[in-house]
Amino acid sequence: MPSNAEQGRGEVYNMFLEYAPGVSLLDMMNKYGGKIPERDVNRYTQMILEGFLDVHEK
Structure with a gap:
């Protein structure tokens, strides 16, 4: 499948x-x-989502 x-x-x-x-x-x-x-899953998930948000804002 070709990429965009x-x-x-x-x-x-x-x-x-x-x-x-x-x-x-x-x-x-x-x-x-x-x-x-x-609690650990929540913490790691929040860090991952904050990273995605930072990348998408740039």
Whole structure:
């Protein structure tokens, strides 16, 4: 399936992310027996959405 840029309908954007050392999602799931606490899910989801908002505002 051709991308929008290949079809001449837009620009291509690349997002480069910083490496953030720490635990992986799998590590977190193993730590909590397969279920990450809701408060942590809410916190991580909020951070991700704030990042998306920042990218889309630029």
